[in-house]
Amino acid sequence: MTAVGSPMSGARAADLLERELSAAVRRREAGFGEETVWVGREDLVAACTLLRDHQDAAYTTPVFVTAVDWPDREPAQPRFDVVYMLRSLQYNDTCRLIVQVTEDDPSVPSLERVFAGMDWHERECFDLLGINFTGHHDLKRILLPTDWDGHPLRKDYASFGEPIAFTHNLEWALPAQERPRDMPGASR
Amino acid sequence: MTTLPPPGAPTADLDPLSEQYEASRERLGIERGLDSIDLVEIGDSTMELNMGPMHPSTHGVLRLVLDLDGEVVRECRPDIGYLHTGFEKDFERHTYWQCIPYTDRMDYLAPLFNNLGFSLAVERLLGIEVPPRGQYLRVIMCELTRLASHLLWYGTGGLDLGATSAFMYAWRDREKLLDINELVSGVRMHTSFIRVGGLMADVPDEFYGLVGEVIKTFPKLIDEHELLLTRNPIFRQRTIGLGTLNAEDAMAYGATGPVLRGSGVAYDLRKAAPYSSYDHFDFDVPIGRTGDVYDRYLVRMQEMRESLKIIQQAFANLPGGPVNTSDRRVALPPRNELNTSMESLIYHFKLVTEGMRVPAGQVYQAVESPRGELGFYLVSDGSTRPYRCKVRAPSFSNLSALPYMVRGELIADVVAVIGSIDITLGDVDR
Amino acid sequence: MGLSNELSVTSPASGRIVFADADAGTIALPRTGAAERTAVQSGIVTTTFGKLIQWGRYSSLWPALFGLACCAIEMMSSTASRYDMSRFGAEVFRASPRQADLMIVAGRVSQKMAPVLRHIYDQMPEPKWVISMGACASSGGMFNNYAIVQGVDKVVPVDIYIPGCPPRPEGLIDAVMKLQKKIAGELPGSLLG
Numbered sequence: 172m173t174a175v176g177s178p179m180s181g182a183r184a185a186d187l188l189e190r191e192l193s194a195a196v197r198r199r200e201a202g203f204g205e206e207t208v209w210v211g212r213e214d215l216v217a218a219c220t221l222l223r224d225h226q227d228a229a230y231t232t233p234v235f236v237t238a239v240d241w242p243d244r245e246p247a248q249p250r251f252d253v254v255y256m257l258r259s260l261q262y263n264d265t266c267r268l269i270v271q272v273t274e275d276d277p278s279v280p281s282l283e284r285v286f287a288g289m290d291w292h293e294r295e296c297f298d299l300l301g302i303n304f305t306g307h308h309d310l311k312r313i314l315l316p317t318d319w320d321g322h323p324l325r326k327d328y329a330s331f332g333e334p335i336a337f338t339h340n341l342e343w344a345l346p347a348q349e350r351p352r353d354m355p356g357a358s359r
Numbered sequence: 360m361t362t363l364p365p366p367g368a369p370t371a372d373l374d375p376l377s378e379q380y381e382a383s384r385e386r387l388g389i390e391r392g393l394d395s396i397d398l399v400e401i402g403d404s405t406m407e408l409n410m411g412p413m414h415p416s417t418h419g420v421l422r423l424v425l426d427l428d429g430e431v432v433r434e435c436r437p438d439i440g441y442l443h444t445g446f447e448k449d450f451e452r453h454t455y456w457q458c459i460p461y462t463d464r465m466d467y468l469a470p471l472f473n474n475l476g477f478s479l480a481v482e483r484l485l486g487i488e489v490p491p492r493g494q495y496l497r498v499i500m501c502e503l504t505r506l507a508s509h510l511l512w513y514g515t516g517g518l519d520l521g522a523t524s525a526f527m528y529a530w531r532d533r534e535k536l537l538d539i540n541e542l543v544s545g546v547r548m549h550t551s552f553i554r555v556g557g558l559m560a561d562v563p564d565e566f567y568g569l570v571g572e573v574i575k576t577f578p579k580l581i582d583e584h585e586l587l588l589t590r591n592p593i594f595r596q597r598t599i600g601l602g603t604l605n606a607e608d609a610m611a612y613g614a615t616g617p618v619l620r621g622s623g624v625a626y627d628l629r630k631a632a633p634y635s636s637y638d639h640f641d642f643d644v645p646i647g648r649t650g651d652v653y654d655r656y657l658v659r660m661q662e663m664r665e666s667l668k669i670i671q672q673a674f675a676n677l678p679g680g681p682v683n684t685s686d687r688r689v690a691l692p693p694r695n696e697l698n699t700s701m702e703s704l705i706y707h708f709k710l711v712t713e714g715m716r717v718p719a720g721q722v723y724q725a726v727e728s729p730r731g732e733l734g735f736y737l738v739s740d741g742s743t744r745p746y747r748c749k750v751r752a753p754s755f756s757n758l759s760a761l762p763y764m765v766r767g768e769l770i771a772d773v774v775a776v777i778g779s780i781d782i783t784l785g786d787v788d789r
Numbered sequence: 790m791g792l793s794n795e796l797s798v799t800s801p802a803s804g805r806i807v808f809a810d811a812d813a814g815t816i817a818l819p820r821t822g823a824a825e826r827t828a829v830q831s832g833i834v835t836t837t838f839g840k841l842i843q844w845g846r847y848s849s850l851w852p853a854l855f856g857l858a859c860c861a862i863e864m865m866s867s868t869a870s871r872y873d874m875s876r877f878g879a880e881v882f883r884a885s886p887r888q889a890d891l892m893i894v895a896g897r898v899s900q901k902m903a904p905v906l907r908h909i910y911d912q913m914p915e916p917k918w919v920i921s922m923g924a925c926a927s928s929g930g931m932f933n934n935y936a937i938v939q940g941v942d943k944v945v946p947v948d949i950y951i952p953g954c955p956p957r958p959e960g961l962i963d964a965v966m967k968l969q970k971k972i973a974g975e976l977p978g979s980l981l982g
Contacts, residue, residue, distance in 0.1 A: 202720050202721070202722075203483055203484065203720055203721075203722045204483070204722075205721075205722065205723065207721070231607075231610045231611060232610045232611070232613055232615075233611075233613045233756075234613065234723075234732075234734065234751060235613075235734070235736070235749065235751045237736065237747075237749040239738050239746070239747045240747070254736065254749075256723060256736070256751075260610060260624060260626050263631050263632075265723070267723065286611055286613070287608070287611040287612050287759075287763075288611060288612040288613030288614075288756050288759055288760075290759060291755065291756070291759040292613075292755075292756075295755075299447070312440075313439060313440060314439065314440035314443040314788055314789075315440060315443060315900070315901065315936075316440070316900060316901045319900075323445060323448055323935055323936070324447055324448055324747075328448075328935075330445060330448045330449075330452070330934040330935045331933075331934070331935065332929055332932070332933035332934050332935070332937065332939045333929070333933065333939045335933075412902065412905055413854065413855065413886075413905065413909055414884070415854050415882075415884040419856075419857070419858070419861070420857055420902060420905075440899070440901050441857075441899060441901050441902045441905070442857060442858055442896075442897065442899055442902070443899050443900075443901065443936050444897055444899065444932055444934075444936050444937055445932065445934045445935055445936035445937070448934055448935070448936075449932065449934055460931065461931070464858070464859060464931075467858060467859035467862065468862065511862070514869075515865075526869065527869060527870045528870075530865070530866060530869035530870055530871075531869070531870040531871065533866075534866070534869075534870070534871045537866075547863075547955075547957065548859060548862065548863065548955055549859065549954065549955070784858070785858055785859070788899075
């Protein structure tokens with residue numbers, strides 16, 4: 172079977188959150204053998220601490236944190252889906268939490284003190300997507316140079332190297348010094 | 360006979376060549392001169408040393424800024440990103456078929472696992488199943504890749520600690536595995552052999568001979584490699600008790616793979632969440648006790664033997680049949696049909712130019728790569744390109760535990776610890 | 790319509806190699822011995838002493854370790870047991886650029902790594918040569934995006950380009966042999982005053 176079934180489903184975490192912290196659960200959905208819980212930003216730390224410490228859950232391992240950018244959803248729905256995945260080695264389960272944040276205030280509380288491994292994952296999410304993790308001890312870029320402008324994985328960031336030199340745009344094959352001065356990127 | 364200066368007298372203005380100077384140094388407690396390791400402490404400040412990004416032993420372009428107190432590392436700050444390639448942005452611009460060669464280049468020491476993870480994620484969204492022969496061949500090729508990756512780790516790890524013969528032996532054996540790669544796909548390293556829906560193609564006849572050779576000869580070769588290092592007193596002195604990571608901290612950092620298993624946690628995705636028929640095979644998951652460098656070494660050496668066991672079982676029970684799914688949304692039609700059937704031609708055309716359409720949804724698929732849990736979080740919006748494909752890289756999380764592991768160790772041991780984590784910078788930086 | 794010779798990056802007339810600098814536009818840097826080199830484009834080394842010096846230089850090229858990504862693995866393979874590159878004199882991979890004369894840029898160069906690459910190139914003493922190994926180093930390869938420098942020749946001057954992703958170890962050895970031929974045809978330049 173290609174589908175893995177229950178070890179990735181997250182039903183245990185979703186049930187626990189609905190039982191103990193039902194105010195935090197905004198939405199719960201299942202699909203492709205996995206369950207996802209949408210939580211509010213202000214309840215995130217409490218929810219993760221509960222998942223980590225509760226004896227029935229023991230989600231002690233952070234898998235990753237990232238964000239998905241849906242720019243066309245604004246203003247009806249927030250733009251970013253900040254996705255957290257946590258794993259419980261004891262009960263062999265992996266759960267997914269999503270926090271939605273808007274473009275004007277893309278900030279989420281940091282989980283650095285809850286899971287030691289979230290430190291670098293949050294820095295990477297900030298670096299590539301611009302999500303601000305409040306309370307992080309040193310939120311700076313990790314993969315790109317520190318003076319880089321912009322957040323590349325956002326949908327409005329155009330990733331561009333250089334055009335491929337065909338015969339119709341042969342000027343690109345010339346050394347930079349000899350290109351026509353009015354070409355875009357001619358100074359490179 | 361010279362008179363000694365009174366105790367406590369300043370020696371700064373004495374001529375260093377005079378006898379009085381020698382004698383006064385004795386009074387300060389420096390018994391053996393400048394060779395003594397009991398130097399007077401100069402002060403509290405640490406020295407900041409930059410290691411990398413160009414360094415022979417950092418296994419790629421990793422930069423470490425070490426705060427040294429003499430030779431002892433007080434703090435280690437890794438600086439990564441020197442190999443950031445923007446894979447995740449490239450995934451969003453290419454169709455699913457075109458993404459497969461990109462996945463090869465992420466963890467470039469075990470390329471087939473990247474292919475496998477991505478393909479499994481897409482197959483889950485599509486809801487298709489790979490035929491048994493395809494699954495078994497995937498298992499065989501992946502375990503061969505695990506062997507190759509562990510051999511590379513062994514060779515480079517040994518080379519870092521000074522065992523050049525280990526490097527030569529390991530790479531000689533690795534070449535045999537790369538020969539198999541070349542036979543089935545034409546390329547030694549980035550084969551892109553595992554694709555959505557199955558494999559690139561069925562394996563040729565010589566494959567059976569080569570894999571049979573591997574199964575026959577490799578156990579003894581691994582014994583040879585163990586002979587070089589496992590009981591070697593120099594190796595043991597350099598690795599036992601070093602870079603210890605206990606189980607709770609390993610879990611808190613998100614470490615997976617041999618780093619986690621070396622710390623005593625028996626978690627292997629092939630057992631915990633089996634994919635691609637791994638539950639058909641009987642193999643053990645080796646774990647360590649203390650989580651030091653030597654334990655991780657032993658775990659990986661044993662994992663090589665377990666991989667051979669899996670390859671043997673899969674090879675012995677290899678079923679016949681097709682290797683690719685017959686689902687026409689994904690698989691190209693057989694070429695002889697293109698001459699007679701219009702629909703096949705249209706399918707072929709749409710699949711090649713537009714790509715396959717994947718239903719909207721999100722899925723997380725993880726595989727057990729030689730470095731740990733390699734996961735693909737795939738979000739699809741129903742089109743022919745991934746909307747967002749986040750790669751959960753094992754080396755990224757394993758490396759975040761490095762500052763914890765080297766605090767208090769000597770700088771010469773930092774190299775051994777990095778080698779034991781077995782990072783691939785392509786994986787870390789993506 | 791074919792590509793004419795005017796499109797090559799090395800312009801023989803002036804003997805200078807022109808390359809782009811990301812910040813300041815273009816810099817034309819004269820290379821040591823460039824004038825002498827242009828005079829012998831046809832590949833004739835005149836003096837016996839010059840031949841001897843060049844033989845010494847190409848027979849024991851010391852590469853600086855500059856393995857970045859996947860091509861580095863094939864570079865290591867080419868020094869390992871099967872494709873033994875020490876047969877060609879390039880066995881001693883120096884960790885310090887100050888002791889090296891050949892830089893094999895093996896792998897993709899990211900934007901963060903490019904200044905480091907230039908720094909290491911500058912630290913190498915003359916005479917020095919650069920081999921750009923693989924598609925990513927030669928032209929950016931399959932990564933036509935924000936993060937990868939589209940060709941290492943935007944940062945350092947390159948002598949030999951090797952296509953492939955990754956090139957086979959035999960490809961790298963072929964490049965080293967071609968470089969040896971190229972060095973044999975050059976004049977020692979500064980050593981002769």
